[in-house]
Amino acid sequence: xxxxxxxxxxxxxxxxxxxINRTVKHPWVIMxxxxxxxxxxxxxxxxxxxxxxxxxxxGPGCPVCVTSLELVDKALSIASRPNVIFCSFGDMLRxxxxxxxxxxxxxxxxxxxxxxxxxxxxxxxxxNPDKEVVFFAIGFETTAPANAMSVLYAQSLGLRNxxxxxxxxxxxPAMHAILGSSTNRVQGFLxxxxxxxxxxxxxxxxxxxxxxxxxxxxxxxxxDLLNGILMTVELLEAGTPKVQNAYSRVVSEAGNIPxxxxxxxVFQDCDRNWRGIGFIPQSGWELRPEYSRFxxxxxxxxENIQTRESEICxxxxxxxGIKKPYQCPAFGKMCTPQNPLGATMVSSEGxxxxxxxxxRLEMEExxx
Amino acid sequence: MNDSPLPIIQGxxxxxPIKTYDRIVIGxxxxxxxxxxxxxxxxxxxxxxxxxxxxxDFANIESRPGGRIVVSTDAHxxxxxxxxxxxIGRLAVSGTVxxxxxxxxxxxxxxxxxxxxxxxxxxxxxxxxxxxxxxALEAGVPIVAGDTKVVEKGKADGIFISxxxxxxxxxxxxxxxACAQPGDAVLISGTLGDHGIAVLSARGxxxxxxxxxxxxxxxxxxxxxxxxxxxxxxxxxxxxxxGLATTLNEIAEQSQVGIILQEKGIPVHPIVHSTCDMLxxxxxxxxxxxxxxxxxxxxxxxxxxxxxxxxxxxxxxAVIGHVEEQPSGRVLLKTGIGGTRLLDVMSGEMxxxxx
Amino acid sequence: xxxxxxxKIIELFTTTSMKMGKVDFGGVxxxxxxxxxxxxxxxxxxxxxxxFALNIxxxxxxxxxxxxxxxLEEAEFNLDNNEDFTTLD
Numbered sequence: 001x002x003x004x005x006x007x008x009x010x011x012x013x014x015x016x017x018x019x020i021n022r023t024v025k026h027p028w029v030i031m032x033x034x035x036x037x038x039x040x041x042x043x044x045x046x047x048x049x050x051x052x053x054x055x056x057x058x059g060p061g062c063p064v065c066v067t068s069l070e071l072v073d074k075a076l077s078i079a080s081r082p083n084v085i086f087c088s089f090g091d092m093l094r095x096x097x098x099x100x101x102x103x104x105x106x107x108x109x110x111x112x113x114x115x116x117x118x119x120x121x122x123x124x125x126x127x128n129p130d131k132e133v134v135f136f137a138i139g140f141e142t143t144a145p146a147n148a149m150s151v152l153y154a155q156s157l158g159l160r161n162x163x164x165x166x167x168x169x170x171x172x173p174a175m176h177a178i179l180g181s182s183t184n185r186v187q188g189f190l191x192x193x194x195x196x197x198x199x200x201x202x203x204x205x206x207x208x209x210x211x212x213x214x215x216x217x218x219x220x221x222x223x224d225l226l227n228g229i230l231m232t233v234e235l236l237e238a239g240t241p242k243v244q245n246a247y248s249r250v251v252s253e254a255g256n257i258p259x260x261x262x263x264x265x266v267f268q269d270c271d272r273n274w275r276g277i278g279f280i281p282q283s284g285w286e287l288r289p290e291y292s293r294f295x296x297x298x299x300x301x302x303e304n305i306q307t308r309e310s311e312i313c314x315x316x317x318x319x320x321g322i323k324k325p326y327q328c329p330a331f332g333k334m335c336t337p338q339n340p341l342g343a344t345m346v347s348s349e350g351x352x353x354x355x356x357x358x359x360r361l362e363m364e365e366x367x368x
Numbered sequence: 369m370n371d372s373p374l375p376i377i378q379g380x381x382x383x384x385p386i387k388t389y390d391r392i393v394i395g396x397x398x399x400x401x402x403x404x405x406x407x408x409x410x411x412x413x414x415x416x417x418x419x420x421x422x423x424x425d426f427a428n429i430e431s432r433p434g435g436r437i438v439v440s441t442d443a444h445x446x447x448x449x450x451x452x453x454x455x456i457g458r459l460a461v462s463g464t465v466x467x468x469x470x471x472x473x474x475x476x477x478x479x480x481x482x483x484x485x486x487x488x489x490x491x492x493x494x495x496x497x498x499x500x501x502x503x504a505l506e507a508g509v510p511i512v513a514g515d516t517k518v519v520e521k522g523k524a525d526g527i528f529i530s531x532x533x534x535x536x537x538x539x540x541x542x543x544x545x546a547c548a549q550p551g552d553a554v555l556i557s558g559t560l561g562d563h564g565i566a567v568l569s570a571r572g573x574x575x576x577x578x579x580x581x582x583x584x585x586x587x588x589x590x591x592x593x594x595x596x597x598x599x600x601x602x603x604x605x606x607x608x609x610x611g612l613a614t615t616l617n618e619i620a621e622q623s624q625v626g627i628i629l630q631e632k633g634i635p636v637h638p639i640v641h642s643t644c645d646m647l648x649x650x651x652x653x654x655x656x657x658x659x660x661x662x663x664x665x666x667x668x669x670x671x672x673x674x675x676x677x678x679x680x681x682x683x684x685x686a687v688i689g690h691v692e693e694q695p696s697g698r699v700l701l702k703t704g705i706g707g708t709r710l711l712d713v714m715s716g717e718m719x720x721x722x723x
Numbered sequence: 724x725x726x727x728x729x730x731k732i733i734e735l736f737t738t739t740s741m742k743m744g745k746v747d748f749g750g751v752x753x754x755x756x757x758x759x760x761x762x763x764x765x766x767x768x769x770x771x772x773x774x775f776a777l778n779i780x781x782x783x784x785x786x787x788x789x790x791x792x793x794x795l796e797e798a799e800f801n802l803d804n805n806e807d808f809t810t811l812d
Binding site for chain 3: 220250
């Protein structure tokens with residue numbers, strides 16, 4: 001068993017779809033929080049296969065989209081310095097700052113490298129002792145253990161030339177921000193499966209109780225997504241909001257304790273600015289003071305960052321599921337992946353980009 | 369759709385805003401939308417002529433009694449120079465032999481010019497030259513002229529090779545990107561994504577170890593075997609940079625037709641599948657160097673498929689879709705679970721994602 | 724935020740006191756940090772994100788989940804049969 005193809009089985013997909021069709025009696029608005037889930041839904045065409053009563057809205061679960069413009073500008077500034085090797089996950093390279101992106105920094109002579117893992121960035125630091133190696137540590141809770149481990153690894157190697165530019169954000173505060181908003185339409189949540197594989201889902205009980213909303217921990221393959229949707233619809237139809245786990249092969253209620261310990265050792269809570277949404281207090285992680293020598297923001301003086309966002313962009317409302325991309329007057333006209341005005345069009349996992357890539361055709365037909 | 373002053377070939381556009389770049393960036397070489405925009409904005413307007421405007425891999429330059437002459441050119445800059453399944457030399461010869469073969473014609477001869485970096489090992493050069501000779505022999509196409517230049521250290525990535533070629537297309541063949549018709553069947557000669565993944569893992573930057581080999585190969589014999597079977601072939605094109613999806617979009621645009629693919633039928637090696645899953649890549653956008661898309665009237669499907677499968681380099685051939693009138697200029701994919709999605713042109717560079 | 728895939732541990736080793744493994748993702752191999760899964764052993768399947776193993780995959784849970792999906796098909800079949808009987812009345 002490879003644990004992937006089995007969960008893409010077309011026949012089993014039909015089974016769950018039939019069950020969903022038989023179960024749903026009322027219209028429901030369900031949000032999937034994770035960009036990877038949005039991508040999978042659009043890639044497999046799952047949203048088209050669901051009954052019309054179910055409306056899927058897409059949440060701000062794309063760390064690339066929500067990394068603040070200010071931090072992107074800081075990254076570009078650091079990456080432009082002559083003695084720096086700037087390492088990053090691939091998808092951050094496309095994100096435009098106020099002026100240019102990491103690709104244009106590379107074109108101008110900056111040393112920018114794509115890595116698959118932050119631990120690879122540590123190896124680069126080890127191999128280049130005369131250079132400053134900086135890793136762009138973005139991510140939700142899923143990526144935090146790897147980023148934390150990279151700091152601990154660099155420390156154990158006695159490296160003096162490794163630092164990380166941290167842009168960690170956490171899910172529960174974002175859920176509170178969305179559900180607590182007066183314009184909230186979301187009635188059920190698909191929680192991010194891999195975030196929960198690290199953090200568990202015990203944190204979600206209080207959210208579920210506070211807002212009276214079912215939350216189902218969901219995976220990423222077609223069967224997992226449909227199963228998560230089915231369980232959410234069942235809870236909604238029964239009027240019994242609670243937290244359930246539809247990704248039990250990977251997720252347990254307590255989560256991964258050693259991974260959580262790693263995170264707590266290296267990071268502490270902080271406020272974060274979410275691009276497109278705004279300031280959410282205590283919604284992120286930063287390095288603890290004892291690890292400040294690994295903090296790129298402290299290591300490199302970065303001043304005079306003048307950020308400039310578009311005024312037309314409604315990314316914020318899209319990220320909270322209040323509006324759909326095609327409801328934005330700029331979508332497909334002034335704002336395209338070529339010329340993105342905001343966060344959600346920038347990232348390939350962003351909702352607007354996903355709609356632009358996969359669903360534009362039916363939208364054109366629908367709106368002509 | 370977009371009020372930018374840039375000429376956009378079709379709806380789908382690239383996430384990297386070309387107009388803010390005053391320098392070439394890596395995305396310009398990816399074969400996707402950025403490359404096309406660069407060509408449309410700068411090259412085409414200045415070099416304009418009917419042959420170039422046809423937009424095929426080969427150009428008709430002269431008609432003679434019995435047929436016509438076509439030419440093609442290509443440059444090769446692969447890194448690493450040696451990769452599992454081949455090297456830059458095999459790539460260079462196969463590349464132009466294949467481009468010429470997409471006309472249905474017989475390649476007659478190739479030229480090869482080399483830009484060598486000071487300090488490049490002669491033993492490596494010898495290996496590459498031998499590989500080119502072997503590939504040319506396999507294809508039955510001689511390398512008849514060449515040139516060599518040396519640049520200072522740091523000015524070239526070891527070796528760059530540029531090849532050109534000439535082919536003869538006999539009368540009776542009308543094959544080109546604008547010739548797809550509604551009702552046609554779309555076939556592929558084998559598995560997708562092998563070359564791109566083999567080169568990526570050989571680069572070593574992502575720490576991957578895999579047995580997958582590049583599919584780089586000259587396809588002229590394979591193509592001739594189909595032509596001997598039937599001359600009624602509408603389109604031949606090799607899905608190189610930008611992958612199957614980008615190439616089919618070009619054809620859909622040129623022919624003003626819709627192409628509908630069936631995800632289930634598309635052959636992908638399991639290792640390519642696994643690697644794409646890991647990195648968040650789509651095999652339909654990964655480069656190939658030894659595959660050909662064949663679009664034929666549907667009556668010919670079974671015969672062409674049988675011929676392909678009986679030939680070297682065609683063993684894994686499959687029918688992957690068909691052509692319809694609508695949606696004109698677009699490619700749709702029916703997913704494995706029954707959904708339908710738009711298959712866009714590749715934008716800039718395909719990047720491993722975290723999200 | 725979470726592109727993570729399952730892979731099988733085929734080798735274990737240590738790097739500067741960090742537990743590591745060579746993981747096979749289906750013909751493509753990579754070294755992966757196993758510090759968060761200290762009890763993992765050769766033959767286990769782990770879910771890997773950014774070169775870091777997040778958890779060991781439970782084969783039992785996976786089998787149970789798939790079995791439950793298959794049971795939906797049987798329930799569907801029974802439902803259809805029952806409907807047929809109803810219309811015959």
